[in-house]
Amino acid sequence: MKMSFLKATVLAVALFGASVASEAATLVANIDVSSQTMTVRYGDSVYRWAVSTARPGYFTPRGTYRPQRTARMWYSRKYEMSPMPYSVFFHGGYAIHGTGAVRQLGRPASHGCVRLHTTNAAAFYSMVREVGFGNTRIVVTN
Template sequence: MRILVLATITFVTMLLGATGQGWAAGLVARIDISNQTMTVSKQGRVIYTWRVSTARKGYWTPRGTYRPTRLHRMWYSRKYDMSPMPYSVFFRGGYAIHGTGYVKQLGRPASHGCVRLATGNAALFYSLVKQVGRKNTRIVLVN
């Protein structure tokens, strides 16, 4: 019985993390590709909803659930003519959530696959990810 209790405690600790706060304490960015919106929740409560631009015709934005893989305050896309990508939060290979100057396009598909948002909002999201940590952040992309 004692072994079962210890195994259960270990499993729950792994699920929730050392602090015991788990998903509820984390940060979740839910990108709704159909509506071109990103909803940010912290500790299970919605704190922001922003317009975004995802992949335009001929390009693709991945779907699924990811953790951030790397963060860059400023990144330049080698693939697309060194285009600036401020406050980049990469989540799958070269795909990232990042700021853009093309704010008139927000709310409709316009990117090569990344999730674009207003630079101020990207800075805010970037700082939230740094605050809670990559391991406690989830990025969920749905149709």
Template sequence: MAASKVVAHIDLSQQRMYVSVNGKRKYAWKVSTARRGYRTPIGTYSPKRMYRRYFSKKYHGSPMPNSIFFHGGYAVHGTTAIKNLGRPASHGCVRLHPSNARKLYSLVRSVGMRNARIKITR
């Protein structure tokens, strides 16, 4: 699987993430992105760093399990606020159900960050 290409496409208007491996859709999950007053950056990014366990330095040590940082302090990560999935609720990160964040983290780790992309569209 080392040569596989993984794309996590986040559609802000739908508050959904579509994960594809080698061009074939494998998963579709609800997410939460930036609420009013904040923003989730649009564009296509490569993962920059990954942490199985991470705590926000900016937001009171909030847990960010299975974090995949893709642009500065922005990351895709798990959340305990699962009731908010499917609608904007974050400070800009892309929040996932913890089990889905774990799956994505493992998938990206298995193919390598060079072979993964985070694509965010409206």
């Protein structure tokens, strides 16, 4: 009887702790195409970074997404093997990723992906990997 009570107590503590951890781990990235910014809410922290979304003739998809996959270093098969460090893919081939074209940040310049300074992309990539795809939401608005 004592063993059953002990097991139940340990299980309850484990379940309670897990639910608290998953609630605290929510990560939301809001990409505002009109202001060319990405605001990340991660626990009590808020980050706001300049981005580059699609330039004229291209499109960054709008909507709410969850990450589909990540890649520490990816090379675009569509655009001449362009490097895409710290990629977080959210809609097919569209990703949030680092760029070397930092002077373009803050204005539309991409083929549709969301470009960030590589330092910020690395931070976001780490956050996504830490909390998991299910606890991450990516929202792209006009």
